[in-house]
Amino acid sequence: MMISAPDIGYQYQTLKSDSGSEEDEYTLIVPVTKIEGTAAVSGATTAAVTKTTRSQAIYPNKMAVYPNGQEFRNPAFNGTLEIEIQSEYYEAWGRYLSAELGQSAEYNHDTKTVRVSLTPYDRTAVAVGGSDPRINVITAALYSDTMLQTTHLNSHSTIDSYDSRVGGYDSSNMTSGADVVIGGPLKLNNPAGVYGNVTAAVVENNNPGDITGAIDTEFTSGLPTLEPIDAMIVGHITRIKEDNDNDNASSITVDANDIELDCTNDCELSAGSYYVNQTVNVKKTMTLDTTKGDIELAIDDGMKFEADKGTIQIIGDGKVFIYMAGGDIGIKQSTVEIPNDNAIQFWMFNLDSAAVTFEGGSEFTGIVYAPGATIIIKSDTHVYGAVVGYLADLQSNAGIHFDRALLGGTAYKAPTYEWDYVKPNTTLPPVKFLLGTERTVTVELE
Template structure:
């Protein structure tokens, strides 16, 4: 290579090296500058978060009444502005009985710091950060929800809403002044009080930071409770008032004025936690009636009969336990046998030819009518005793006067705080008679006075809320729900199975050999039916797994086939009905579970059918040859009635605290 060529190569090499150096330097400067700007932006945002956290702390002092005003300096880190119209919050009652305007419907306002596409804001008592199409929470708002899982506690929402008002412009310091505060709920003048009795409470926030609000609501309540609406940049959290269901403490708990337990029908008990019905059968099958009871028919109650009102018996019925009435006890219809004790906070009436074979304590009078009455057990009464012909073969102690009948046989002792009024009659008295004696001890009557009425109000709101929630969010996709609605669960089709989840059906009707299994191995199963439930034609329903099955229906139940639980459990299947539902367990069907329709007046168990569990509602008919076997494991269990399946609420405390914002 010539010297000239070598010289040219050297020059070219130097130029190339310089080019590489310049290019590298330029790249470093470009990349480094971008990184520096990114660091600067993040630093500004972090400083803004610190500033807004200071705003949060100071405004809380003012909003909660600890200070009249507070001033926050931005420390030269930029300027914050007040947007009084930013965000809106609505708190309202929802449900079939919800009326009137919202509890709260107001703008929230926000103090905002904006820089390089990022906004940090104080709104509603919390600090939020928005940018790149998303928002997050920096510090939580004043939304305080307590699940109420502890003993004696109730689910409670406390929400002091902070609403910013004023005309502050872009400033390096802001002053926050205490403004008017009003109690939105409870509000006595508006007739709004705690505890809440029904329906739901919906809190809706419409805001640039709605997704941050949504994330916070989910952490405080329940994911099923929160709904996000991107179209209008809002989030709603729905808290449902739990219908105050009673523990299932009886075989039958009814409000029906007439409960017919016909001859040959049986009401008894067993304990599925210890074994099957056959191995643990007992006599704790109590019946509770929530108002005056007229009993027509026969049958045997192996347990207590408790009536929160007057009792009128007829047609023959045996109660192997106690008969307790918070009112009068009228046995004039005949054929009523009480094996243990009769207690009434009222009068006792005995009919012609009737027999009283159990001790009786009543707060009022004892009146015999029709003659031929036999009293073969001690009687204690707070008032008079008016006799007819017959026999008193046991002691009587009354707080008033005793009126014997002509020819009446009195073989026991009679003690009256008043007089023995035999001036015009001639009874046959073999016992001792004491007049002006001590008043009787009526302590036993407290058992009637202290009857705790079960909550037998309708659960229509709870069922309606369940239906609405399941219609909006369910696990139907990929399940057998569609086949169940089409009736394709047997014959040429495979049997249907529903696993852990919530399902929404327009109806549940099985027939012609269909078969349905609830597989609760992975968790409970909830089926919400906006229509009727019917099983017939040899179409069984069974459960596998240890968890529960809850069926909610707006229509009627017609059960003609077996619904079978695991190990005879009476607490595994729960059927919920409304006040307009008709519930019928037909002849030959065995149902293991709870029928829960407390506002209903038409629940019947037809001849040959058997229920293993319990019934709450208007039991109109338990026919001859049927049986209701109470599973005593239900004594401390309550129905699953929280509307919508989300978080419950019983107490609500909402205030609106206005804060004036001025340039500082």
């Protein structure tokens, strides 16, 4: 029988979310007490508590992350919350948890274990107006919050920088300050060069001189984190699908439900927003004329963007934004041409499921912003701008050349997110906030 109830509780109360707003929601509170001390002794003895630490937060905890890099933060969302207790008195624990949490307990009598599962809200995002400074300012040549995979820099590959406000990339305009910030390991297969600081979980390089700046493997400034942009991309694609300037583009054709931008021959887009749901294949010259304003191109239904021995040239001072719904990006023996290598003018956004490959001696000027995508830059290929996403491989004689003009903060203003929490399909009230604490009690046997 239970002598006194533990402090585990499931209650309706007012709490602040990470955004600072107060919300009345169901909260799961789990305090954990760890007991430490000397080993058991035989015979009669006494015990005394010699030290008790203050409670420390286990959840939420911005210093702790899930395997995908997401911080332990509130509101809790998605997945399953499980409480599992192994005890000689597991059946009494099960009766208590069932009554307190309103959920059936699962017993394993062989291991004397009880488990109760709870369902958090599903978290969905809706893009709304405003600007997100994490997207607005690109601060590194390579930025990724992927934690488990290794980024390889191969023989004679280079990460350096230039400033398009001064001129295009060349030996006289090449500088350091091309930082690399990744959540996982970095391996340099010498000789390879990073002209800037490196923040990574592990840095493996045989020649320390290959990195000119500081090396931080302790994440003293915190783990790299990126808000997911899938909802933002889908929002833009939906908006452009509903209201676009396709009628003004002679290169866009409609056949039944297929809407195609035909760039197998020369094609051109001027200022406006355009929607297609077929692969865009640049075989010759694609001219993007921003003289009268920015250009938006939405590529829907997971279709690809491919340039094969083609040229993408940008005219004017405006910007080009390409939003893709997960289709692969392939740049092969192709060039993106912008005066002074001004990377700010060309942005490609893609979903986490995408694969991005540059190959065949291509020269790409712009920003690839696809936080969860896998990116490969093959031999003799160069990217002028920045890469946001998991770079698996920077092959031999390839380079990422960071445009320091991106540090100005005027590159791109993306929508912020308005998070909506959807209750799961259950008659029981789900968990929205999780509060977990831990303290240690030291017991010494006398």
